[in-house]
Amino acid sequence: MGQQVQRLGAYAVVVRGDRILLTRLAERVTKQELWTLPGGGVDHGEDPRAAVVREIYEETGLRAEVGETAHVFSMHLSDTWRRGRRVDAHSVRIVYDGWVAADAPDPRVVEIDGSTADAAWQPIGAVLDGSLPTVGLVTEALAELRPQQRQRVAAYAYVERDGALLLTRNSALGPHPGVWTLPGGGIDHGESPADTVLRELHEECGLEGELGELLTVDDHHFTGTAPIGRREDFHAIRIVYRASVPADAEPRVVEVDGTTDAVAWVPLTEVATDAARFSSLVRAAITAAGGR
Incomplete structure (x- = not known):
């Protein structure tokens, strides 16, 4: 068994009409095209709501707001790879309902050399039918989303x-x-x-x-x-x-x-x-x- 690693992340489901705001993982994270929710790790001492707002800006260039309530998702991979080493990984992901202004500009990646390669409004239908490759968290969060x-x-x-x-x-x-x-x-x-x-x-x-x-x-x-x-x-x-x-x-x-x-x-x-x-x-x- 590899070293035990636990990570707390904060993310947001941001929907506009029939589209959802997603970010594409950089090649250094995965060689395949893979889209995920905007968000990331919560820094020590950082409020999760502040973390997701910060991450959304870094990954999409958009100023977002998030709601007061959230869903929590847990993923345990007892044998996986992180940063070139084998680990026993446990990820706890807090997912908020988020939104950006109706007249917000198109998304763009602000963070340089980070884990995000692209950001875009993607069709929800393409997420649900599997034609757009996404991490499991995206469909899990969409299933729980209520306006x-x-x-x-x-x-x-x-x-x-x-x-x-x-x-x-x-x-x-x-x-x-x-x-x-x-x-x-x-x-x-x-x-x-x-x-x-x-x-x-x-x-x-x-x-x-x-x-x-x-x-x-x-x-x-x-x-x-x-x-x-x-x-x-x-x-x-x-x-x-x-x-x-x-x-x-x-x-x-x-x-x-x-x-x-x-x-x-x-x-x-x-x-x-x-x-x-x-x-x-x-x-x-x-x-x-x-x-x-």
């Missing part, structure tokens, strides 16, 4: 004028980039839904509004990427009020680098003929208002 559950209560304005509806477009930081929806957003702690609508009308449209009656309460459940880049099992509760704005007011986006990148008056006929460009909230609000 973060999040419920959000938000309030919106239904503003109709001359056969057109005031709508805002989701930016790349929004849950559905390029999709048009009603002006509005999340209710801050302690804030009334009515105040939320008026605040969001100003931030997203540059308009001072006046609220009318409660129009409808709608909900939407889906799994997607949050503005911070984290994969979430998202449940939205959406409160919609009728509202009005000054007749001569022209909308403009006030909030910079937010989840809205455009605002416009969109004819209701356009919504009816091109439903794919508009959120389910828009269609639900039109129906509640008596439209089709």
Whole structure:
């Protein structure tokens, strides 16, 4: 039996849509193409969460965040080779749910002469069907991955004028980039839904509004990427009020680098003929208002 060697490592599963962030092991580690999760050994005295954030940057050049909980995987190889010698190896791997910003650049290896030769977003399907060669930890971690559950209560304005509806477009930081929806957003702690609508009308449209009656309460459940880049099992509760704005007011986006990148008056006929460009909230609000 070789010398007993135990190693503690910290890693992260970082998923974006149907792809996962992986790193390819350098030739000095293996002569074969082999991909693994970003991460590595925890230094003495280092917090594992800090270690995985450091390792992700060194191996991919990306600034990542990780969740508070993790899964622990253990692998014991009683007769293997490490750095040219035969050892009895025991690896304990802590794997976190991780994420990077939705607008993060392409990954690139920062560390020189390390154990990583490449970094890339790889198709999850290729990992699961075995067409992409990976270490066992990748499929083990994917099997345990669950999106973060999040419920959000938000309030919106239904503003109709001359056969057109005031709508805002989701930016790349929004849950559905390029999709048009009603002006509005999340209710801050302690804030009334009515105040939320008026605040969001100003931030997203540059308009001072006046609220009318409660129009409808709608909900939407889906799994997607949050503005911070984290994969979430998202449940939205959406409160919609009728509202009005000054007749001569022209909308403009006030909030910079937010989840809205455009605002416009969109004819209701356009919504009816091109439903794919508009959120389910828009269609639900039109129906509640008596439209089709």
